[in-house]
Amino acid sequence: xxxxxxxxxxxxxxxxxxxxxxxxxxxxxxxxxxxxxxxxxxxxxxxxxxxxxxxxxxxxxxxxxxxxxxxxxxxxxxxxxxxxxxxxxxxxxxxxxxxxxxxxxxxxxxxxxxxxxxxxxxxxxxxxxxxxxxxxxxxxxxxxxxxxxxxxxxxxxxxxxxxxxxxxxxxxxxxxxxxxxxxxxxxxxxxxxxxxxxxxxxxxxxxxxxxxxxxxxxxxxxxxxxxxxxxxxxxxxxxxxxxxxxxxxxxxxxxxxxxxxxxxxxxxxxxxxxxxxxxxxxxxxxxxxxxxxxxxxxxxxxxxxxxxxxxxxxxxxxxxxxxxxxxxxxxxxxxxxxxxxxxxxxxxxxxxxxxxxxxxxxxxxxxxxxxxxxxxxxxxxxxxxxxxxxxxxxxxxxxxxxxxxxxxxxxxxxxxxxxxxxxxxxxxxxxxxxxxxxxxxxxxxxxxxxxxxxxxxxxxxxxxxxxxxxxxxxxxxxxxxxxxxxxxxxxxxxxxxxxxxxxxxxxxxxxxxxx
Amino acid sequence: xxxxxxxxxxxxxxxxxxxxxxxxxxxxxxxxxxxxxxxxxxxxxxxxxxxxxxxxxxxxxxxxxxxxxxxxxxxxxxxxxxxxxxxxxxxxxxxxxxxxxxxxxxxxxxxxxxxxxxxxxxxxxxxxxxxxxxxxxxxxxxxxxxxxxxxxxxxxxxxxxxxxxxxxxxxxxxxxxxxxxxxxxxxxxxxxxxxxxxxxxxxxxxxxxxxxxxxxxxxxxxxxxxxxxxxxxxxxxxxxxxxxxxxxxxxxxxxxxxxxxxxxxxxxxxxxxxxxxxxxxxxxxxxxxxxxxxxxxxxxxxxxxxxxxxxxxxxxxxxxxx
Numbered sequence: 001x002x003x004x005x006x007x008x009x010x011x012x013x014x015x016x017x018x019x020x021x022x023x024x025x026x027x028x029x030x031x032x033x034x035x036x037x038x039x040x041x042x043x044x045x046x047x048x049x050x051x052x053x054x055x056x057x058x059x060x061x062x063x064x065x066x067x068x069x070x071x072x073x074x075x076x077x078x079x080x081x082x083x084x085x086x087x088x089x090x091x092x093x094x095x096x097x098x099x100x101x102x103x104x105x106x107x108x109x110x111x112x113x114x115x116x117x118x119x120x121x122x123x124x125x126x127x128x129x130x131x132x133x134x135x136x137x138x139x140x141x142x143x144x145x146x147x148x149x150x151x152x153x154x155x156x157x158x159x160x161x162x163x164x165x166x167x168x169x170x171x172x173x174x175x176x177x178x179x180x181x182x183x184x185x186x187x188x189x190x191x192x193x194x195x196x197x198x199x200x201x202x203x204x205x206x207x208x209x210x211x212x213x214x215x216x217x218x219x220x221x222x223x224x225x226x227x228x229x230x231x232x233x234x235x236x237x238x239x240x241x242x243x244x245x246x247x248x249x250x251x252x253x254x255x256x257x258x259x260x261x262x263x264x265x266x267x268x269x270x271x272x273x274x275x276x277x278x279x280x281x282x283x284x285x286x287x288x289x290x291x292x293x294x295x296x297x298x299x300x301x302x303x304x305x306x307x308x309x310x311x312x313x314x315x316x317x318x319x320x321x322x323x324x325x326x327x328x329x330x331x332x333x334x335x336x337x338x339x340x341x342x343x344x345x346x347x348x349x350x351x352x353x354x355x356x357x358x359x360x361x362x363x364x365x366x367x368x369x370x371x372x373x374x375x376x377x378x379x380x381x382x383x384x385x386x387x388x389x390x391x392x393x394x395x396x397x398x399x400x401x402x403x404x405x406x407x408x409x410x411x412x413x414x415x416x417x418x419x420x421x422x423x424x425x426x427x428x429x430x431x432x433x434x435x436x437x438x439x440x441x442x443x444x445x446x447x448x449x450x451x452x453x454x455x456x457x458x459x460x461x462x463x464x465x466x467x468x469x470x471x472x473x474x475x476x477x478x479x480x481x482x483x484x485x486x487x488x489x490x491x492x493x494x495x496x497x498x499x500x501x502x503x504x505x506x507x508x509x510x511x512x513x514x515x
Numbered sequence: 516x517x518x519x520x521x522x523x524x525x526x527x528x529x530x531x532x533x534x535x536x537x538x539x540x541x542x543x544x545x546x547x548x549x550x551x552x553x554x555x556x557x558x559x560x561x562x563x564x565x566x567x568x569x570x571x572x573x574x575x576x577x578x579x580x581x582x583x584x585x586x587x588x589x590x591x592x593x594x595x596x597x598x599x600x601x602x603x604x605x606x607x608x609x610x611x612x613x614x615x616x617x618x619x620x621x622x623x624x625x626x627x628x629x630x631x632x633x634x635x636x637x638x639x640x641x642x643x644x645x646x647x648x649x650x651x652x653x654x655x656x657x658x659x660x661x662x663x664x665x666x667x668x669x670x671x672x673x674x675x676x677x678x679x680x681x682x683x684x685x686x687x688x689x690x691x692x693x694x695x696x697x698x699x700x701x702x703x704x705x706x707x708x709x710x711x712x713x714x715x716x717x718x719x720x721x722x723x724x725x726x727x728x729x730x731x732x733x734x735x736x737x738x739x740x741x742x743x744x745x746x747x748x749x750x751x752x753x754x755x756x757x758x759x760x761x762x763x764x765x766x767x768x769x770x771x772x773x774x775x776x777x778x779x780x781x782x783x784x785x786x787x788x789x790x791x792x793x794x795x796x797x798x799x800x801x802x803x804x805x806x807x808x809x810x811x812x813x814x815x816x817x818x819x820x821x822x823x824x825x826x827x828x829x830x831x832x833x834x835x836x837x
Contacts, residue, residue, distance in 0.1 A: 100801050104581035122801050129580070218672075224779055278671040282691040282779045291672070469796045472783075479780035483692065501603070 055364045056084045058109035058355070060102070061416050062347075063089035069412035076380045077413075081371040089412055095119075108352040110365055113167075113416060117456075120156070120164075120348055121464060127158045133351040133362050136162035142366055144373035147423045152344035155456050165369055166345035168420030172446035173304040174233045174339070175328030177311055177435070181321065182209035182298050193331040194237055194266065201275035204298035210319075219275040221297035222267075223288040226475055229280075230301035235263035236340040239332040242453045244510065251454060251510050253503070255474050255495060262333065264491075267482045281479045295319040305439035312433055313403070326439040328446055341450040343457075349418065373419050378426035382417045384410040396430035460509035466502045473498045575808035581801075595808035604787070612788040615769050618702045624762060626706055627713030628755060632743055634714060635721050647718075650711025661704050662776040666691065669700075692781035701777060705770075716758065720751040756828050760836050764821040767813045789813055 063069075068089045078085055088109060090098045095115045102108050103126070114120050126132070139145050139162070148166065156164050183189065183200070186207050191197040201219025203209070210217055222230040236242065240259030244251050254260055270276045277283055277291060292300045293314035300311065305326040315322050331337055349369075356362050371377050383390040383397045389406050390397045399406055421428050431437045460467075477494030480486045486494075499507075544551065570585075575595055577588040599605060630650065637643040653661065669676050669690040677687045690696045728746050737745065771790035778786045789809060797806025825835035
């Protein structure tokens with residue numbers, strides 16, 4: 001009896017200690033995989049003798065689809081690059097949290113993708129503290145990595161040193177996607193200036209463009225996002241600077257400029273007249289897109305013009321006769337064109353020192369990225385497998401019609417390809433939709449009148465610490481103004497609130513950094 | 516059980532009595548050994564998952580940097596608490612939290628009780644079961660679903676409620692984007708999702724009421740309402756109070772996800788609560804220490820409230836939770 005109960009207790013204890021040691025053991029085994037090859041084998045870098053052991057690399061990255069992609073693409077990439085890859089996908093929606101907690105527990109993998117430039121700003125402090133490998137000096141050893149555009153690399157430098165590789169994006173993709181069939185029917189041409197833009201919104205609402213005899217359409221559909229919704233794009237058309245502008249030789253935030261007020265007035269008027277969705281401040285991207293693809297709205301502004309393909313695909317399911325086109329050259333009140341530009345990248349990759357033990361290991365990882373920048377590997381990761389996910393037409397890649405297959409198998413990897421078609425040599429996309437072809441032309445036009453963010457490569461401690469929280473004040477006030485809840489004085493009060501709670505310091509710090 | 520008194524200075528007897536006491540204890544432990552074994556997982560659970568993580572609270576007194584760790588980070592004392600209390604928005608946020616909490620207590624809390632009493636009065640098991648299942652169901656939908664369904668119903672761009680309003684000649688109401696409607700929307704959604712689920716414990720308590728009592732009351736000519744008032748409610752009073760105290764303990768846990776989904780620029784004035792503030796100011800900017808300080812503050816308020824209510828309920832002659 002006694003013996004039995006004792007052994008029982010022992011069993012319980014054992015079970016618990018097993019659970020505990022399993023937790024502890026996890027870290028050890030991870031360290032082991034982090035540095036798989038013994039020191040001698042990676043001290044010299046020749047590929048000539050006997051087939052080299054594949055490099056084991058663990059990669060953490062955000063996932064923009066709902067399910068983790070299968071290994072199809074990964075296996076192909078492993079074959080081409082002689083690596084053994086472990087991809088850790090995490091949903092993009094909660095990626096910042098994942099990033100912060102992994103960082104806090106010291107469990108970032110060897111290759112860590114961030115999410116966007118905002119997460120990059122948050123990481124800067126840790127980068128300065130030396131938590132990540134500086135790769136600038138090594139870059140010249142890799143012929144393909146060396147092709148990365150210096151001006152964009154410059155935007156990703158911290159204190160003048162390079163720590164990251166970038167995932168390139170066209171500098172200015174945004175514009176409007178609109179119902180060409182409606183415009184043609186009502187005898188309108190693409191809006192040449194902001195007044196015509198308003199007139200188009202009005203006509204799309206009031207003149208029954210879908211011809212069903214009911215007033216059930218709206219001009220513009222917008223969503224709860226100032227930057228990637230319609231607001232920022234239209235504000236650039238109104239001549240507002242890109243986040244920061246120069247006034248009397250000093251950097252000032254965009255919301256102190258005339259153009260910002262003009263833009264708010266524009267949307268206020270559009271909303272009050274009923275030419276846009278009334279609930280736009282609470283409308284999610286999904287709902288906004290749905291409103292457009294159901295044939296209720298005429299203009300979708302602010303998103304990437306390259307999205308026209310997917311919008312078109314969904315729209316013609318509901319409205320088979322619909323025709324879409326893209327447009328971005330809308331002049332401001334003074335007759336000038338302007339587009340805001342991103343700093344040329346939409347995400348970066350970092351290499352944490354906690355996971356990458358020494359420079360030799362770093363070189364091996366960089367070698368993998370160097371191979372990623374060859375057309376063979378980049379094409380597999382960006383387009384998929386030829387004949388399955390895409391075919392080559394006129395030297396360009398034409399995605400297969402099985403969109404779901406591409407979405408499931410390729411999309412997860414697509415967003416992680418570093419560089420851009422010009423530098424990594426992958427295929428440009430083959431477009432059939434006239435609106436998309438037009439969009440590609442407009443991308444080039446946009447850059448000619450592009451306005452860069454002057455603070456892109458600058459630092460401000462206060463901005464890092466409180467920027468997001470403070471921006472909320474301005475964002476709220478902007479919506480409240482557009483909804484008529486506050487007037488100009490109320491907005492100015494919010495701006496002075498922003499200044500007194502730390503904005504003044506941000507202005508000061510950016511101006512000091514700019515010198 | 517005998518009391519053992521120890522005389523100071525009396526060495527030999529002390530040793531003797533100590534021995535008897537410890538053997539007494541041993542005996543008792545041995546007699547109830549299975550109870551202790553059964554207790555073990557629970558105790559371990561609390562130690563491992565509730566007590567050990569508390570050491571993390573240390574970082575609210577530091578300028579915690581993930582890469583420097585708890586031991587390497589700089590100590591700043593009450594700096595983060597100072598920042599919290601001097602934040603101009605702080606009292607507004609606290610007030611919003613308290614208002615939503617009060618709505619939870621005064622409007623939501625009685626509803627499961629009423630619903631349980633009503634379910635109890637239903638005759639016919641078949642109908643009762645169907646009805647119960649139907650009111651439970653919303654509990655298994657996530658807040659995202661509940662909020663999205665509400666959005667579709669009340670949006671001004673073709674939502675059914677606003678369409679009906681305008682059909683009958685009323686002004687459309689901007690439910691989603693107004694300070695005035697956030698709280699009603701919040702509490703209606705809480706009731707919608709949780710009220711049915713909340714009845715379970717009450718129904719169990721009601722089922723335990725001695726049917727003899729009802730019979731006796733009926734003999735005395737008590738009607739339905741009288742029976743509910745004089746028999747059902749008093750017998751489940753203990754359960755109600757226990758649940759009430761537990762609810763108070765979650766004074767500031769209003770469901771981050773739910774409120775965050777309802778929040779937008781037009782209703783932040785009344786909708787920003789402590790949890791959502793922690794998210795925007797703390798986690799999204801990676802300010803772990805500040806977020807922890809706020810969470811710490813929140814827990815302390817919860818603890819104080821529980822102790823307060825527990826004491827009040829004991830004063831009123833009821834059993835508390837401890």
